Amino acid sequence: MSAGYPNIRLRRTRATAWSRALHREVLVTPADLIWPLFVTEGHGVEDPIGSLPGVSRWSVDLVAQRAREAAAAGIPCVALFPNTQPERRSEDGAEALNPDNLMCRAIKAIKDACGESLGVLTDVALDPYTSHGQDGLIDGEGYVLNDATVDVLVGQSLNQAAAGADIIAPSDMMDGRIGAIREALEDGGHINVQIMAYAAKYASAFYGPFRDAVGSRGLLKGNKKTYQMDPGNAEEALREVELDIAEGADSVMVKPGLPYLDIALRVKEAFQVPVFAYQVSGEYAMIEAAAAVGAGDRDALVLETLLAFKRAGCSGVLTYHALHAARLMGG
Ligand code: PBG
Numbered sequence: 001m002s003a004g005y006p007n008i009r010l011r012r013t014r015a016t017a018w019s020r021a022l023h024r025e026v027l028v029t030p031a032d033l034i035w036p037l038f039v040t041e042g043h044g045v046e047d048p049i050g051s052l053p054g055v056s057r058w059s060v061d062l063v064a065q066r067a068r069e070a071a072a073a074g075i076p077c078v079a080l081f082p083n084t085q086p087e088r089r090s091e092d093g094a095e096a097l098n099p100d101n102l103m104c105r106a107i108k109a110i111k112d113a114c115g116e117s118l119g120v121l122t123d124v125a126l127d128p129y130t131s132h133g134q135d136g137l138i139d140g141e142g143y144v145l146n147d148a149t150v151d152v153l154v155g156q157s158l159n160q161a162a163a164g165a166d167i168i169a170p171s172d173m174m175d176g177r178i179g180a181i182r183e184a185l186e187d188g189g190h191i192n193v194q195i196m197a198y199a200a201k202y203a204s205a206f207y208g209p210f211r212d213a214v215g216s217r218g219l220l221k222g223n224k225k226t227y228q229m230d231p232g233n234a235e236e237a238l239r240e241v242e243l244d245i246a247e248g249a250d251s252v253m254v255k256p257g258l259p260y261l262d263i264a265l266r267v268k269e270a271f272q273v274p275v276f277a278y279q280v281s282g283e284y285a286m287i288e289a290a291a292a293v294g295a296g297d298r299d300a301l302v303l304e305t306l307l308a309f310k311r312a313g314c315s316g317v318l319t320y321h322a323l324h325a326a327r328l329m330g331g
Contacts, residue, residue, distance in 0.1 A: 028306045032306070032315070032317060034078065035078045035318075035322035036322075038058065040058065043061055044061065049209065052212070052213060052288075055284070060102070060109045067113055070118060077119035077166075078119075079121040079123065079318055080106050081123055081128065082102040082103045082106070083213065084129050084214075088129070089219070090129070091138075093126035093130040095129045096129045096152065096155075097155045097159055099159055107163040108163055120165050122168060127220075128214045128215070130219075133220030134220070136149030142221060144226060149172065150177045150180050153177050154181055161188065161190040167196050167250075168196070169195070169196045169198060171198040171255075173229070174227065178195060179248060194250040194251070195249050199240045199267075200229060200260070201254075203225045205282065206281065231259075234263055237254070238266065250274070253318075254267060255277070256278060257278055258283055261309070275315060276315060277312075277317050279309070279317055279320075279321075281320065284319070284320040284321060287302060287321070299328055302328070303325065303329075
């Protein structure tokens with residue numbers, strides 16, 4: 001052995017493309033992606049979102065077309081978010097219970113277009129339907145009431161399930177909602193409708209463009225800190241996840257994504273459940289902004305971040321880049 005040289009050379013397996021491919025520990029494929037889609041009223045309408053360059057709101061007919069493209073690219077599931085017309089928003093968010101609301105019409109159109117080739121995940125929370133932009137019912141001081149909100153969320157979930165939703169995804173962060181929704185789904189005969197709990201959802205500054213997209217940003221007074229988690233907390237995320245699993249969640253989500261990869265990994269290590277991450281609107285906008293000023297190659301940035309989620313133990317990722325990424329992967 002010659003002195004001064006390493007016996008172990010980790011660069012050996014990195015020396016060629018074939019060897020790097022052979023030793024790669026995780027892969028990301030189109031099947032790992034969930035594509036969030038924004039729905040708006042009208043027919044033949046594409047309505048671009050200024051703070052989310054490259055992302056639009058689509059009318060129901062066009063959202064069904066986008067869903068077909070997603071399925072063709074190997075994406076297994078889309079997530080739906082409605083931009084409710086202002087006149088249909090109210091203090092109590094009652095439009096969430098309307099069986100003919102935008103969300104329900106979009107679910108049906110996608111199910112008609114794609115059948116079993118594509119799952120439909122629906123967000124449960126009242127913010128796209130309330131005149132105050134909060135995720136639940138508020139009292140005189142603007143405080144979001146827990147138990148009264150859960151009752152409405154149960155109704156919203158049943159409404160979505162009846163329209164054909166495959167995965168109910170409560171994003172409201174009320175206590176006890178997973179158990180209440182699971183029980184109602186069972187009682188209602190929707191035994192195979194899954195629940196993906198937004199279990200560890202943080203009160204984040206990364207949601208701005210999303211609120212533009214659903215039209216709640218200008219309406220929102222105050223913030224969501226009395227129900228969404230404090231960004232400094234990790235142990236509390238494990239308690240949230242533990243509770244949601246005990247209440248019947250089939251899978252759990254961590255949100256936002258990249259700034260909270262440590263949470264995703266800790267959840268995966270602590271619980272043997274499918275973990276998903278939501279690479280949220282502000283993260284998407286950050287990548288687009290970086291690429292626009294030439295700070296990095298957009299496609300490479302996108303694929304690297306998606307791979308990071310898989311490395312952190314995630315089963316999949318909700319990302320606005322889903323269709324583009326799937327096509328980059330050959331889907
Ligand atoms: C609503 C909801 C939000 C997001 C998903 N569902 C916003 C919020 O909590 O204010 C954010 C998604 C994103 O930023 O891409 N309950």
